[in-house]
Amino acid sequence: MKKSVKDLIILENECLNDDSHKIVFQAPDVDSDILPGQFANVLVKDSQTTFLRRPFSFYDVDVDEKSFSLIIKKVGDGTRKLCSVRPGEELSVIYPLGSGFTTPEKDEKVLLIGGGSGIAPMMLMAKKFAPQTSNIHILLGARSQKDHIVLDEFEKVGNLLLTTEDGSIGEKGYVTNHSIFKEISSFDKIYTCGPNPMMEAIGKIAKDNNIFCEVSLENTMGCGFGVCLCCVTPTQEGNKCVCTDGPVFNINELKW
Amino acid sequence: MKKSVKDLIILENECLNDDSHKIVFQAPDVDSDILPGQFANVLVKDSQTTFLRRPFSFYDVDVDEKSFSLIIKKVGDGTRKLCSVRPGEELSVIYPLGSGFTTPEKDEKVLLIGGGSGIAPMMLMAKKFAPQTSNIHILLGARSQKDHIVLDEFEKVGNLLLTTEDGSIGEKGYVTNHSIFKEISSFDKIYTCGPNPMMEAIGKIAKDNNIFCEVSLENTMGCGFGVCLCCVTPTQEGNKCVCTDGPVFNINELKW
């Protein structure tokens, strides 16, 4: 699918909890080429503090309805502003950008791990591959029960496992403390997106157990399509752009 | 009345024609001290192009209802944005600013002349003094009938005279072409606000006829309360600030 910059009409803006909104965009040209891990770069209109676009991973793509949705967590002025958009208004979006996660094989046992706003690409991942396998396990971590969102959606697409730091739902602790890691060697592939410390810890476990592992990085971006060279991460082959060479990287490529 | 900077709730936003809106602000502290010619300096929120406040003359002040209204004509990004405010939203306003027109005597025959957005202070002027005199004549000029707004309101407060450049309503031509000027020497005082060329022409007529005349200038402003010295106009006593020494000046003070 060609990249494009377009003004897209907002179909829905659903408040998921205090912090996060699901925003649905009408996108006449979406097709099934969009991969989990790819992202859209959204312009924040009418903000005195937000000059550059803001990147968000695709949470869902509906090829029939010609729409896609993002989950946006409010962390600063840009995301706050985006979360106040009203249906019918338009936002300028550049999409689809970046590389996606690789496709697991039919019979492989797969663990998807999402933390914070990193859960978004995990949904698209699970949805894309759920029809082909029953072996998808989804592990989501959050601070507390109220921070866990769209759980019912995730339950539909895989075996859902949860952790919370305060133990209010699921197992208590960080995702990497979850008991599933006791049987981690039974997994063929791990895919993860979330805060860097979480992904580094997961990457280490994967390496130790010789498991294929892809992570999706969230470096700050200037352009989102490979021309400013601001989003780089060090790799075995030197600095690479997270926006075009990634955001998805195999942990073996990174210098973790 | 002390000057203050406050977030004021918008009570009403009435579209008057393609270009102009009447916006009503709830202002708990307004009192009858506010003079015609004084203005409010409004902050345009959420605009990437509008950094400084925008000044507007009081159009109406309702001491009982604790509110005031402005008439805002869309000429650029700031005014466009302000005209899209919704009732219930808040705008930051500094008010009241500037000097007002002087009060005519009870028996004086007075001509108020407004052009473009300069009609706003003429309404407050007429309203304030209508109870004291029946001798108020209000002359308003515009390009065409559709540019004449709030005429019914003006009819209530004085003898209304109109001009249009295309003759679609009132006399054809500029305000200074109006037939009332044939009897101009019968007037004691002229008060005017509008484009500078209009006010200069009126000022000349007033001088020639030895009639007291005050004009309200609309220089661009940095602060609006006398500290940046950006809004100056040359006067007989050197540069003076339009925002504090004015916006109302006697034509004899100016270098016209």
Place this chain on the structure above:
Amino acid sequence: MVKLAVNIDKIQLKNPVLTASGTFGYGKEFEDFIDLDRLGGYIVKGTTLHPRQGNDYPRMAETPAGMLNAVGLQNKGVDYFIDSIYPELTKYNSHMIVNLSGSTVEDYVIAAEKLNELEHMPAIELNISCPNVKEGGMAFGVSCAGAESVVKAVREVYKKTLIVKLSPNVTDVTEIARAVEAAGADSVSLINTLLGMAVDAEKRKPILSTVTGGLSGPAVKPVALRMVWQVFNAVKVPVIGIGGIMNATDAIEFMLAGATAVELGTANFIDPAVTVKVVEGIEDYMKRHSIDDVNDLIGALEV
């Protein structure tokens, strides 16, 4: 209670928040909006030996996240200041500081001598960086020799705290800072405005009567922060940070970069009560970060 007081040479400011010259009138214009005694101090209008009419209107242009001005030091002269303004201002107990400009070294010196006599004024800020006047002004501030000559001469006659305000329109601001420090400055403040220009494409004319003018506001903040950081690392005297400070976070950024105090300029136009909010915001920040003494923020950037 957190400790907010800082010292600039012999002066103790009750907090690090000052106002920038040319944006705060004589202070009294703000009486309706704030209690002036809440400020660390206030720097009043640029004053010259002789009265000046300033430049022609238009003197102002709005620009992205900033503004250009070309006021050109309109003021009634130092004698008028001393006779008519100064006595009124002695009622405030926050430190009042006058910003002094001149066209010749002699002008600076004569005016500084007069200001030296004012009991309730503990300091002057020497403006060697005004981009909006034809003679003097910035000309002094953009070369070491020029800066040195004015500062040395004024230092001879002015015995209280001498703050020198630096121009950002230079290749190496640290050079000038070192030169004025060596010439006897007790503190340096920076930045004055960046020389800029605005054009009205529709009218095909410059917007300012003077074509070019001085850029201020948030747009200049990154340049100002960089220069404050450079100068902090180059001189020993306290640095006062100026440029695009709109809120407490901005003020703290300047202090972390090395500023002992800050001046708020253009922000006063947008919100005439901003200075007091910044004082409060610094206090809040210190409480949140468990910092007892604001002096611990100065130059505390971890690089």
Place this chain on the structure above:
Amino acid sequence: MVKLAVNIDKIQLKNPVLTASGTFGYGKEFEDFIDLDRLGGYIVKGTTLHPRQGNDYPRMAETPAGMLNAVGLQNKGVDYFIDSIYPELTKYNSHMIVNLSGSTVEDYVIAAEKLNELEHMPAIELNISCPNVKEGGMAFGVSCAGAESVVKAVREVYKKTLIVKLSPNVTDVTEIARAVEAAGADSVSLINTLLGMAVDAEKRKPILSTVTGGLSGPAVKPVALRMVWQVFNAVKVPVIGIGGIMNATDAIEFMLAGATAVELGTANFIDPAVTVKVVEGIEDYMKRHSIDDVNDLIGALEV
């Protein structure tokens, strides 16, 4: 039909819209968004003799109406450019220009010699103003002697159109402009980024790994316009205007101030199709103002 073509030395550009180096990749990254052949030309990534890894992440900070970058000239070197990139780019018929940087005069010269051989590249833009590298870069661009030495040496080996890109981080940009003109530059382009800095108050750290970086975007437009105007009045060679151009109105302001062509930088990040919109907007403006030839806009400011 309005005439949009302008000349920079021997090159005719089909319209005055170019792209700024470091913001347009190698051009091909924009293929999905625009037809490159609609542009006057495109200036590709900053290239150096030897490959460079650039600076560490974070290399970017958002600032009011702008951004700071500290990329530090990450690129695979001039040989890689010539062998792997250049052949691909010859398919576009808009003029391709490479931006050349170096740490030593020798580096510049060797690379320029190689670029001189490229048939489909009519010009190079000599970057003597990069603020993000330790050696060379801006150091050459902030003194007349430095600028002269590089330009003279490159001029000896580079026979096509030589554009020299100037740094705004100087006291007097006209001095440098005159020096590079005298040394043989066929055109000057300005401005490169203003040296700035950003601080994270919460973390008490600089945002950039390099502490300071280069400011670009609308925030710098007033400074850029002023310098273009000054340089236009100081040299005879054509001036290329750069700095905060986001739309056709901005581009026209630069042309009125004296620019023969303009480069769009940061604007490409916000809207990758902006360049073509600017071409169209200039055409619209000319029609509205009954201007037949875009050359009539150059320096047409009425002062």
